[in-house]
Amino acid sequence: MSDSVLIRLFVNGEEHALAAPPQRTLLEALRYDLQLTGSKQGCDKGDCGACTVLVRERSATGRGEPILACITLAQDAQDLAIITIEGLATPAGLDPIQQAFADCGALQCGFCQPGMMLSARALLDRCERPSLPQIQDALSGNLCRCTGYTKIYEAIQVAAGLREPSSRAPVSSEKALPSDQVAYAVKELLP
Amino acid sequence: MSRSSHHERGDIGARFPKVDGAGKADGSGVYTDDLAFPRMLHAKLLRSPHAHARILNIDVSAAERLPGVIATLVGAEMPAKYGVIPWTHDEQALATDHVRFIGDEVACVAALDERTAEEALRLIRVDYEPLPALLSAEEALAHPEIKVNEKAKVGNITKEVKLEFGPVDEAIATAAAITRERYQYAGSTHAPIEPHCAVARVDGDGNLTVWSSTQIPHYVHRELARVLGLPPARVRVIQPLLGGAFGGKSDPFSLEFCVAKLALKTGRPVKILFTREEVFYAHRGRHPMAMDVTVALDAGGRISAVDNKILIDGGAYASFGLVTAYYAGQLLTGPYRFGTYRFDSKRMYTNKPPCGPKRGHGSVQPRFAFEVALDEAAEKLGIDPIEVRRRNFIGEDVETVNGQRITSNGFLKCLELVEQASGWKERHGKLGPGRGLGVAGSMYISGTAYPVYPNEMPQSGVLVKLDRSGRVAVFSGASDIGQGVNTLLCQIAAEELGCDPREVTVVAADTDLTPVDMGAYSSRVTFMNGLAAREACEKLARKLKAAASVRVGDEIELELGTVRGPRGSISFAEACQLAEAAEGAPLSATGGYRTQKLGGNYRGGTIGASPAYSFTAHVAEVEVDEETGIWKVTRIWAAHDCGKALNPTLVEGQIEGSVYMGAAEAQMEEMVYGKQGLLFGPSLLDYKIPTSLDTPLIDALIVESHDPNGPYGAKEAGEGPLHPAIPAIANAIHDACGIRLRELPFYPQRVLQLLQARVPGQERRTAC
Amino acid sequence: MLTLPRLQLHRPGSVREAVELLASKPNARVLAGGTDIVPNLKHGIYETEHLIALRGLSSELRYVRRDGGRDGDSIRLGALCTIDQLSKDPDVLQSLPALADACRQIAGPQLRKMGTLGGNLCLDTRCVYINQSYFWRSALGFCLKKDGTACHVVAQGLRCVAAASNDTAPVLLALGASVRIVGPRGERVVPLADFYLHDGIHNTVLEPDELLVEAAVPLPAARLKQAFFKLRTRAAIDYSAINLAVALAVSPAGLVTALRLCVSALAARPALINRLQDLVGQPADLHLAEELGRRAQKQCKPLTNIGVDPAYRREILPVLVRRTVLRAIAS
Missing domain, CATH: 3.90.1170.50 (Aldehyde oxidase/xanthine dehydrogenase, a/b hammerhead)
Structure with a gap:
């Protein structure tokens, strides 16, 4: 067991103090010490983006830029203002990005999405009307295994006011004629 | 956010937002x-x-x-x-x-x-x-004296299946065109982010x-x-x-x-x-398979024989391997009619992490091989790739060569949609050097009639309880793994009971509280759990109507929180109270999906037999850099017959995710092992899964064939749409530069080798 | 989750303090963006109990400056400039477009926000056999670079051939950059061409108690034509399977007056392709580009230290060089 150190973190506008081993990562501190479990752990080491949070210098303004909490040391994040997925919504309701993700079916298993939504939020904060290539580029550090990214693009475009949610209607098939039947005896070559 | 009233209602067919969406969006959802x-x-x-x-x-x-x-x-x-x-x-x-x-x-x-x-x-x-370690299926076959797993009765064979339907050799002998090639499918894994x-x-x-x-x-x-x-x-x-599963x-x-x-x-x-x-x-990911495939066409371009010898590398344990050995053969017999068919599939134990069911379990690999072979055979007869698929369409309400009953079948419409959307007629074979289009089709099960352990109980159960407040509670054993079954349960309740879908609580996948469901595999959940839920809700709806009729008269309509009759309307909660009073007890009902007897009348004939089959067609567009072999799939049009889209947004999501995952296997995914059997790069850095920049644009097109057996006509949508992506890409690369890829993934070095081996005049496929 | 080993974190406020800490703490290592060292620590690749975090030096070491010197203008890049910053900085875009291009292609957006120029230049060498967990490496029987004696890339190899995988290095090498290093014995400036060594275990001349604080790129009057290329399996979150940078000066008559080509992601040291003097004076054209491709192929031997087929990488190298050179000429 290591000796703990006192770590002060400024998260979602609130100051927290916690005692943890010096090697505590920011992700562990958020998830296990502060119970902010919306930041996810997917790959252990900075490959998948599920732990993305927004950070800025405390003196700076705005929401900040996306970084990876799983390879950031909590102690080294003490001078930063951190925004996690829990800090995106306001008492008035979900952030437009969150609302659009929910409305557009951009959330399937939902596990990569906190990181994805924070990357998307940072994109819209610096670019109100992004092009598709800009969206694709901004999300390229967040791996999603469910959606093929398609509905995520849609959600960001909806949040940016660039389009309405998809409403393409299904197409009915006509009754297809049965083909001529051929019946053979089955040979079981092996039980 | 403007949404139509239909979507607000959240009944069947609505693009109703996922009920756990907000919890997943604000970070409060608990994994x-x-x-x-x-x-x-x-x-x-x-x-x-x-x-x-x-x-x-x-x-x-x-x-x-x-x-x-x-x-x-x-x-x-x-x-x-x-x-x-x-x-x-x-x-x-x-x-x-x-x-x-x-x-x-x-x-x-x-x-x-x-x-x-x-x-x-x-x-x-x-x-x-x-x-001594056996690191490939071939080695495991060659060394029966080294026993990887004592469970194998013979050598290292988990399971061998050999079946023949009709005189295959005769049909091959009289064929007008034949392809006979070896295909290699690399193992890949699910890599859910959680x-x-x-x-x-x-x-x-x-x-x-x-x-x-x-x-x-x-x-x-x-x-x-x-x-x-x-x-x-x-x-x-x-x-x-x-947080994602895909079979893993x-x-x-x-x-x-x-x-x-x-x-x-x-x-x-x-x-x-x-x-x-x-x-x-x-692991439990996609099995590596080596497949020796023969496809024979008669002079009219009809598939007269298919013969497939399949060697499956299973890894150290069986997992679902018994089923894999069957699925590899049994699920290939649609959407085309096979004149005759034979397969011999053998799953081997090897000293590697165990393979199992990855999205499209067992059938993605043979589907790849077959759809490429079909393209090639059709080319020999000068038949357009879409035309040959149309010509061999098996139809509706038919039995496949191996005795599987196909009910609804919207494959022709799927072909038509991707043909139109991709501009196939104007563009196939005409896109200029290094660019091409390819097509492929497939079929998949909506659950399997055969439960994993034999029993007479239902495969899926749902209990619905009505509170006098009007709150509906649905207790379901089914697993929402992101596909959205909890949302569908709310929509089914709204459809049948006329409640507000936002006033439905779903209690799911808790063995103390919920009726049994077998699990989220074999694309069975929407179909079986949906039918069970509908049955339970129908029972309650009858009670509600009977009780409400006293107040509002007969001919009752239940709609979004209101119970309307000829003599007026009452709220859904009031109807619940009347019904509870009439019942003299709390209101609840159960529904169950009972396994049907299906399948061919031979040993193994029930495996792969499904109450309904989904159908898919893809057209893929690729660009190939002929100097380096580097290629890119730029767009995939995917039309999928899901019977009925209970929620089109969720169905599109399943199609898009499937297309992505198939394209990923074609592009970059492989479980690579070193000489000692050590898996190279077990990380999301070294095992490549595509980023947003590597994923093609995906056009998901929904076809509804209204299946007579599915809930509201629905069939599966979660696995079928993966299959055609890989052969459609291979066929598109052929259209672009005349080469036939038979080994996955289509690494640039493999593409380059084939490009260099081309003979003059083979640079381009000729348009038919 | 994969955990970090037990360690102490030190947070100096100045370069001086940082260097003192480096000198006083045994086996101390520098933590800048953390994108390389933290995964490596989680993998047990370093024996260290002390990390010196440089975040407090940001105001001192995060700058892009143009200034005139004895040898003409140069552009100075503070070591704590983030990769993202360099990919967007107007001065970098204007004067060092190939560097901005390389930075844009590093990893993914979040890692570019975190990673720094100094960190990238000092990026530890990579190999499919080293950047793995302790368990994985133990199952392998470990390797030369850490905990073992055998090389799994070169049979009987005695020198580690883990690959230089940084994308900024080949560009800065092609542009003739130098780096400024501060240590307890003072400050020194090392041409980047002399900075990297043929040793995958420690591939730079940086001493354990020294800190790389700046890279400087000379800006000759006639701006160099330059281009960068990165081969990778996926379009983001991926290290190079081959990267290369070319810089050349072309006379108004279209003749080459200076020329450098660097190819990396091969072995421990980025390879400046040598013996190119005879090409000076030649026309900057397709013929030159093809010739450079041939020479690069002759001098470069991709290895199995990277998970993309070495024979393939070698085979397409001339094509990649030719295209990159032509892109530079056209720039």
């Missing part, structure tokens, strides 16, 4: 690793560094002495064998005497924190006697609860009780929100047994969270 309990311990697994070895001795004493370590666990403490299929119980939570791949679990340590547990693992001393996690807690009465990131809570429940020797009624399994969480895993045993041993809650590396060792 397994988000659970924490007072005094909870963290456990880690020690794994075998040998691909194949005998265990001579395990000494955990030094680990136990490390400060912070609370308990250790070895296999002898729960040696019972288990497995998802009752006939192939061949796994142990921790190996007692025999390890079969690098990463096989050997011991476990529970400590106050993860780091201490990790450090304690290094203090465990295991004496091994290394054995690593496996399990938490166990024992209460004061000795009841064990295990929370697990599983897609089969019912099987985990059964196997936990059996292995731990507990009465099943003392074991409860709960599946919290699940449909086996019972070592971590579930270890947390349970350690919780029993220590009296404290215990958690195991796999590292990403461990997720790769848990």
Whole structure:
């Protein structure tokens, strides 16, 4: 067991103090010490983006830029203002990005999405009307295994006011004629 | 946000937002690793560094002495064998005497924190006697004297299936065009972004609860009780929100047994969270297959014979392998009519992480081989790739050559949609050097008629309870793994009961509280769970109508919170109160999906027999850099016949995710092993899964064929749409530059080699 | 989750303090963006109990400056400039477009926000056999670079051939950059061409108690034509399977007056392709581009240290060089 150190973190506008081993990562501190479990752990080491949070210098303004909490040391994040997925919504309701993700079916298993939504939020904060290539580029550090990214693009475009949610209607098939039947005896070559 | 009233209503066919969407959007949704309990311990697994070895001795004493370590666990403490299929119980939570791949679990340590547990693992001393390792299916076949897994009756064969339907050799002898080639499908893995996690807690009465990131809570429940020797009624399994599965969480895993045993041993809650590396060792991914495929066409371009000899590399344990060996052959017989058909598939045990069911279980590999072969054979006869598929369409209400009953079939419409959307007629064969279009089709099951363990009980059950407040509670055993079944349950309740779908609580996948559902596999959930839910809701709707008719008259309509009749309307809650009064008891009803007797009348004829089949067609567009072999799939049009889209947004999501995953396998995914059997790069850096920049634009097109058996006409949508992506890409690369890729993934070096081997004049496929 | 080993974190406020800490703490290592060292620590690749975090030096070491010197203008890049910053900085875009291009292609957006120029230049060498967990490496039997004696890339190899995988290095090498290093014995400036060594275990001349604080790129009057290329399996979150940078000066008559070509992701040291003097004076054209491709192929031997087929990488190298050179000429 290591000796703990006192770590002060400024998260979602609130100051927290916690005692943890010096090697505590920011992700562990958020998830296990502060119970902010919306930041996810997917790959252990900075490959998948599920732990993305927004950070800025405390003196700076705005929401900040996306970084990876799983390879950031909590102690080294003490001078930063951190925004996690829990800090995106306001008492008035979900952030437009969150609302659009929910409305557009951009959330399937939902596990990569906190990181994805924070990357998307940072994109819209610096670019109100992004092009598709800009969206694709901004999300390229967040791996999603469910959606093929398609509905995520849609959600960001909806949040940016660039389009309405998809409403393409299904197409009915006509009754297809049965083909001529051929019946053979089955040979079981092996039980 | 403007949404039509239909979507607001959230009944069948609405693009109703997912009911767990907001919880997933604001970070409040609880996944397994988000659970924490007072005094909870963290456990880690020690794994075998040998691909194949005998265990001579395990000494955990030094680990136990490390400060912070609370308990250790070895296999002898729960040696019972288990497995998802009752006939192939061949796994142990921790190996007692025999390890079969690098990463096989050997011991476990529970400590106050993860780091201490990790450090304690290094203090465990295991004496091994290394054995020769068999690292490919061919080696496993060649060395029956080396036994990877004692469960194999003959050599290292998990299962062999040989079936012949009609005189295949005769048909081949008289064919107008034949292709006979070998195809190699590389193994790939699911890589859900959430690593496996399990938490166990024992209460004061000795009841064990295990929370697990599983897609089969019912099987985990059964196997936990059996292995731990507990009465099943003392074991409860709960599946919290699940962060992706794709088949990778449909086996019972070592971590579930270890947390349970350690919780029993220590009296404290215990958690195991796999590292990403461990997720790769848990695997159960796509089987590598070597396939010798013959496709014969008659002069009219009709498929007169298909012959497939399949060698399957299964890894160290059976998992669903018994089924894999069947599915590899049985699921190929649509959407085209085969004149004759024969397959011989053999699944081998090898000293690698076990393969299992990855999205499109067993049939993605032969589908790739067949659809490329069909393209090639059609080319020999000068028939357009879409035309040859149309010409061989099997039809509706027919039986396949292997005795499977096809009901609805919207494949022709799927072909038509992708043909139009891609501009096939104007563009195929005419896109200029290095660019091309390719097509492929496929068929998949909507659940399997055959339950994994034979029994007379329903495969899926739903209990619906109405409160006098008007709140509806749906208790369902089905696993929402992101596909959205919980949302569909709300929509079904809204459709049948006329309640507001936002006033439905879904209690799911909790073995104490919910009726049994077999699990989220074989694309069975919407179909079977949907039918069960509809049945329960119909029963309640009848009671509601009967009770409400006293007030509002007969001919009642139930619609979004209002019960309307000729004499006026009352609220849904009032109707519930009237019905509860009439019943004299709380209102509830159950529904169940009973297994149908389906399939061919021969041994194995029931495997792959499904109450309904989905159909898909893709057209892929590619660009190939002929100097380097580097290629890119720029767009895929995917039309899928899901019978009826209960929620088009969710169906599109399943199509898009499937297309992505198929394209990923074509592009870059492979489980690569070194000479010692060590998996290269078990991480999301080294095992490449596509980023947003690597994924083609995807056009998901929904076809509805209104199946007579499915809930509201619905069939599956989660796995079928993956299949055609790979052969459509291969066929598109052929259109672009005249080469035939027969080995996955289509690495640039493979493309370049084929490009260099082209003979002059072969540069481009000629448009038909 | 994969955990970090037990360690102490030190948070100096100045370069001086940082260097003192480096000198006083045994086996101390520098933590800047953390994108390389933290995964490596989790993998147990370093024996260290002390990390010196440089975040407090940001105001001192995060700058892009143009200034005139004895040898003409140069552009100075502070070591704590983030990769993202360099990919967007107007001065970098204008004067060092190939560097901005390389930075844009590093990893993914979050890692570019975190990673620094100094960190990238000092990026530890990579190999499919080293950047793995302790368990994985133990199953392998470890390797030369850490905990073992055998090389799994070169049979009987005695020198580690883990690959230089940084994308900024080949560009800065092609542009003739130098780096400024501060240590307890003072400050020194090392041409980047002399900075990297043929040793995958420690591939730079940086001493354990020294800190790389700046890279400087000379800006000759006639701006160099330059281009960068990165071969990778996926379009983000991926290290190079081959990267290369070319810089050339072309006279108004279209003749080459200076020329450098660097190819990396091969072995421990980025390879400046040598013996190109005879090409000076030649026309900057397709013929030159093809000739450079041939020479690069002759001098470069991709290895199995990277998970993309070495024979393939070698085979397409001339094409990649030709295209990159032509892109530079056209710039």
